[in-house]
Amino acid sequence: MKKKLWIIAAIALGIALLVLLVLLGIYIFSPRSEVKYVAHMGYSAQYVGNTAEAFQAAAGLGFYGIETDVRETKDGVFVCHHDAEAILADGTKKEVSDSTFAELTATQLKTKKTNQPFDLCTFETYLDICKSGGKVAVIELKEVCNEEKLGRILDLVDLHYDRKKVTFIAFDFVNLTRLRAIDPTLSLQYLSETKDDPCFADCLEQKISIDVKQNVLTKTMVKDFHAAGLTVNVWTVNRKYDLNIVRIKGVDYVTTDNFYEEEKK
Numbered sequence: 001m002k003k004k005l006w007i008i009a010a011i012a013l014g015i016a017l018l019v020l021l022v023l024l025g026i027y028i029f030s031p032r033s034e035v036k037y038v039a040h041m042g043y044s045a046q047y048v049g050n051t052a053e054a055f056q057a058a059a060g061l062g063f064y065g066i067e068t069d070v071r072e073t074k075d076g077v078f079v080c081h082h083d084a085e086a087i088l089a090d091g092t093k094k095e096v097s098d099s100t101f102a103e104l105t106a107t108q109l110k111t112k113k114t115n116q117p118f119d120l121c122t123f124e125t126y127l128d129i130c131k132s133g134g135k136v137a138v139i140e141l142k143e144v145c146n147e148e149k150l151g152r153i154l155d156l157v158d159l160h161y162d163r164k165k166v167t168f169i170a171f172d173f174v175n176l177t178r179l180r181a182i183d184p185t186l187s188l189q190y191l192s193e194t195k196d197d198p199c200f201a202d203c204l205e206q207k208i209s210i211d212v213k214q215n216v217l218t219k220t221m222v223k224d225f226h227a228a229g230l231t232v233n234v235w236t237v238n239r240k241y242d243l244n245i246v247r248i249k250g251v252d253y254v255t256t257d258n259f260y261e262e263e264k265k
Helices: 002-029 050-059 100-104 123-133 147-160 172-181 199-206 219-227 240-248
Strands: 036-039 065-072 078-079 085-088 093-095 135-141 168-169 189-193 209-213 232-235 253-256
Touching: 036 050, 050 065, 050 123, 065 093, 065 123, 078 123, 078 147, 100 123, 123 135, 135 147, 147 172, 147 189, 168 172, 172 189, 172 199, 189 232, 199 209, 209 219, 240 253
Parallel strands: 036 065, 036 253, 065 135, 135 168, 168 189, 189 209, 209 232, 232 253
Antiparallel strands: 065 078, 085 093
């Protein structure tokens, strides 16, 4: 009886090892797409994200593009800040949209998790850095914007850089349709972290590319958007294993905090 159990266990172990080897072979030998890398909020693995220092560091490396988050202050200044709330040096919290630029820059701000001090960066400074480094400006609109606000953002792009060298991304699909109405030639990507997002069908119909969270990405998704002549970006890929997985799935762009030096050509 014990001998039979040992034989069964050995067979089960052998099957498990065989399956593991097959999966490992698929992982190792599957073709990987040639991707372009986007610096998430600048080179944020080494610097506070959305700061001039992070953008400048990314501009000096082999990234294809530099991503930022854009919000508007109470007095109409566009700034690079991820959260709706800013934390002042003394710990006071202020809504970016309800505060003036002077109020937000009277002292340094602090990061939410680590309390690192940093200076608020303007959208114009970000554009200037992208231009000087020859990087595509990947601009996330953090709020629903009307046509007038979008027009002012585009005016700044025209003044400091080039519309043909920017990509707008947004979770709010209406931002993208409004931008498309203003300028049909703009590069647009719809942000999503939902696998069965109903807006994907609208993207395919209206020819808008996607930028999805890595854990919802599927090969079918990539295949459908490529068949429509559209591209797929994926965020935020910070581990080499995950990088290989999304490349096997065939993505075009990878947004990352890191700098994969060996991947930059």
